[in-house]
Amino acid sequence: MVVSPDLAVSDAAAPDLSRLRIALFSGNYNYVRDGANQALNRLAEYLLRHGAALRVYAPTTDTPAFEPTGDLVSVPGIPIPGRSEYQIPMGLSRANKRDLATFAPNIIHVSSPDPTGHSAVRWATEHDTPVLASVHTRFETYPRYYGLGFTEPLVEAICRRFYHRCDALVAPSQSMVDTLLEQEMHDDIAIWSRGVDRTVFDPSRRDLEWRRSLGIADDEVVIVFLGRLVMEKGLDTFAETIIQLRRDQVPHRVMVIGDGPARKWFEHALPGGVFVGFQTGADLGRALASGDVFFNPSITETFGNVTLEAMASGLPVVAAGATGASSLVEEWETGRLVESCGVSCFAEAIAPYCTNHDLRARHGKAGEIKSREFSWDAINRVVADTYLRLLETREAEREADRLADKAAAR
Template structure:
């Protein structure tokens, strides 16, 4: 069996209606599969005006807006029409990308059809509740995630640090790596544009501290803004550039009145925006990989990030940037002040980061996942079966 024999049914709560790092990775995976001759069918909520055109054929499933995060939708079922479509498609692998109701129903159907099923882990869902006053729910969420992932043949994390966390949480006995790639046409040092910076009112000699990504509280916006307050009290010369949009943008704009907000950028524009920063500040504790961290490294700027899953596998502390204990405002401010005041240190860390980003090509990382698909299918064919129920110790 090879890649052209694969028939993948992919299930996700968001394939293209809101743009984020997870669904960008899924779309790149589908494009790779189709280009290599595999068949793919995607089952996901759909909207009239999605954020971008999807790769592959998408079958819509019923969904409702998520409370307090209405831009996202929660699938409420895997309808009979979708089940009939799946049976006609005859997949030999189910891939589930989000552990909500659609994912649970997909895993149940896969086991009923005796088809292997894998799950990819894209974010630390259990940590989100900390940012909405519901931290007491985290143990229950972890238990629910464990039950879900234990019903899969294997699960895949985007970084070794996240994979190790999943092993420690006993989420599955087969934990692999499906890392993330970088588009070198978009993210490279040549994208830096001094004229664009000047058009925003940023002088050439002013160091720019950047934020890039969805503007949501779980990205550590409170820590980011508190750290900037420290820099301003120390009178460290800098400018903050925020690239991205999201439901917390108004809060962030009020919190950082001197920052420049350029909104959502796409394609070459986002590469230009990140390359035109002088450092990236990523205090998020919810990342499983941190695509933007890799993008910043690829354009040749240092990264100051939290010691968190994902970032600690990308950032080489003291060489390509700094890794700081989550929430340590003074330490974050010290690291940013160092790069703001030492242009040579910025240059050296940026060059090291660009070199370290070299192995991350999309075709290479997706090919590794396909090898795992084929391994799991071979194991099933050789008699390997999941038990009808997977008890959690």
């Protein structure tokens, strides 16, 4: 088990979690690093630190991106066609089911509506075990980035059927909760937000010498992209917006932090852009704080960890006015939210930050102050409290049934 040192802090007000036995199911727990699996690993650390028993079921690889937190049990998985770095979990093997029965969880936590998630929900139904589902991404929006937008209603219907079989949901932002309610995914939804590691993300990490080593002058304004380089992150919108800024002769440079299968496409679409590759830890904090404006055009995220990290680093944010960012960015205070009105609107929102130092500094400072509200322990306690509530409700239902049977037998 790996416990992150920066998280090993006391939480005297935390509930006693020793009665919890949690089976957590994930499509990607540690074989590729992304915001969702990092949130799950932080949750696992919190639960274990406060006495819960935890077992994680997810596909594995011989070359994981990082060590898992907690006991990880490998489940069957196959590479996603065209995206082989990710796997589709293919249900539970007989060995998995034996392991699950031996562990005897009293809470099932599913984090993706994939075949293994469906298998876990079926197991929970058969064993009268409450299920919590966490929502980490807008799965129904993915098809539009691969020319399959017509399938979105079908994907949404599959997700709805899956979530209706769960006892409750947690989602990362109020905007995502509102979307889930509108889509009629469930009526019991709590907010499990995201935290930010202030030992990594802070304006003090800015490094002008490092910028200079990349050929960036001190007075140049750097627009930053951070994330996996995959089309569903809005790479096409980012590139088209930069092209528009160049047409408008708005002075700027571009820095791309991250890597992924669409890197070659992105490099071709952004000639002159500075690609620093995948960064982590202190190097990531330095790279992000060394930018000047953060641009996040993605509409697939339910929270936007990278948006919060940029705010903590002192950067004003221009983002799509979609779930996630709309619960973080305060219009004309910490940045700009752009609704679906095209590339020209994004360019118009970014341009003032490229030419107005005072505006950039003011909104960046306001975002950094707002980011201080996000404490990992307080955030993860929401999930722990939800586990306890579901368990107590199920135990009360069983007791009521027992008493009813006893009365009927008289």
